[in-house]
Amino acid sequence: MRAQDLIRTKRDGRELSESEIRAFIAGVTDGSVPDYQASALLMAVFFKGLSEGELSVWADAMTNSGRVLDLARVPGAKIDKHSTGGVGDKVSLCLAPLVAACGVPVPMISGRGLGHTGGTLDKLEAIPGFSTALSVDRFIEVVSEAGLSLIGQTDDLAPADRKLYALRDVTSTVESIPLIASSIMSKKLAEGIDGLVLDVKVGSGAFMKELGRARELARTLLGIGQRAGKRVTAFITDMNQPLGREIGNANETREAIDVLKGEGPDDLVDITLQLGAEMLLLGGVCQEQDEALQRMRAARKDGSGLAALAKCVEMQGGDPAAVHDTSKLPQAKWSRPVLTDRDAVLTSVDTERVGIAAMVLGAGRETVDDVIDHSVGVTMNVRLGDRVKRGDTLATLWYNDEERSQRSEQMLRGALEWSDQEVPPPPLVYEVLR
Structure with missing residues (x-):
């Protein structure tokens, strides 16, 4: 297998064979396919996709690139x-x-x-x-x-x-x-x-x-x-x-x-x-x-x-x-409520931003090397469609650093949108596929 041939095949929208895919994944695993060629094939896949057959082989080759656990000694279906x-x-x-x-x-x-x-x-x-x-x-x-x-x-x-x-x-x-x-x-x-x-x-x-x-x-x-x-x-x-x-x-x-x-x-x-x-x-x-x-x-x-x-x-x-x-779980030193400043209905939540508000407190990582503070976090008191009055508690911050809590509150407030109009809550489950 020459990696450049596989790159060309997928770049041109043609299908890779099973042997080509398995050779590529093996080469990635053992280092014989250099990063620049692996990256080029990934970009070709990004634009041209994989057929069902290619995808099954690709996933199987990745699965078998290392150890596959044998759970036979655990009774029942796992x-x-x-x-x-x-x-x-x-x-x-x-x-x-x-x-x-x-x-x-x-x-x-x-x-x-x-x-x-x-x-x-x-x-x-x-x-x-x-x-x-x-x-x-x-x-x-x-x-x-x-x-x-x-x-x-x-x-x-x-x-x-x-x-x-x-x-x-x-x-x-x-x-x-x-x-x-x-x-x-x-x-x-x-x-x-x-x-x-x-x-x-x-x-x-x-x-x-x-x-x-x-x-x-x-x-x-x-x-x-x-x-x-x-x-x-x-x-x-x-x-x-x-x-x-x-x-x-x-x-x-x-x-x-x-x-x-x-x-x-x-x-x-x-x-x-x-x-x-x-x-x-x-x-x-x-x-x-x-x-x-x-x-x-x-x-x-x-x-x-x-x-x-x-x-x-x-x-x-x-x-x-x-x-x-x-109560034996870690607990933050301080907590304080975040209060609403209006009478309104919660109509939209930028949930990613809410997650970042918790990360700012130390609950998450900006980089893989960051150290987690297990004790800090956010308790949300309002949900989509809830009507609140001025002075109600919309959330509680649990924190160990005052400056971080201020930044977290700003992030949290910016994640919520309000209106006078009632909105139905979203469904919990949209679809089940079998």
Whole structure:
């Protein structure tokens, strides 16, 4: 294989063969294809796309560029959930324990936050002592005994993706749907799972701002997974406002634990139950959606979901007492309300900007090397369509630095638009694709 021949083929809009794609991904992985040629092919793919056949081979080659986990010693169908990310998205923390408590093992390899989006690993690490850096053998052991485990990506899983993502980031080819989809699915397929529920976010706080693009991504992800022989369902869900009320690591962990205790905000509870019910269907422990929803509700009510999280936390080195008593989670030194200055209806939220307001406090990273402050965050008291009066609390800031809190408040106020007109709240789920 000569890389320039592949670049020319794709530049001219023609299809790459299976052997060409596999040779290219192998060359990226072992370094025999230099960055400048890999970047050129990525740009050609950005403009010309990949056919279904090309995309399946591309994703499979990336999946097999490193280790593929063998979860055979974990009984039952192993089902994971992946979200494309947003603000206040702490679903994994309450979803995985509930699903595990219902009898479906959940091996979850998650990421960290960057920019306005939060990361599941950062939220989990708000629990004192919790380790997300387990060996593969220990990961499988925790899944077997606790029913779930949540860890970070290991170096030997889909190494081609790590190299290609770094190149996409510096060559303005991140937004390509085939490249996004193959990146996501290669990591998920390398987990050795049997099925996957996808939560594709759309709106002002999502990577996909428009429903059409979100639908295209969902269909592409679904196709890769199903052609790989996996059970896959894709939900397209709203991110035109933060999910739940809490933004920030300890804040979100606390709110997720509230859901496991039978409490929590309605939108977070609803999406957790819907995604979880689908995981139970894919896992084969339920045959009907109503039955699956009832199982999920029962796991909230009887405390078995909470117990599953506590078991996972203990096995991963964390303090299970923090699951039962969330006052043991990190807490900021100070808090103060952000008050409304008008009588009005909240008509629009720039959710990305709300996420940045939390990042400014220290809850997120501007660069991958930034250190997270797990204790800071934002509590949102208003939602789209709410009518407020002057002096009402629209949010609460939790902070350790006064200057940062001032900047965060300015950012937060600038993210909200008001009107005298009533507006209907957006739907929580737009579509479900199977």
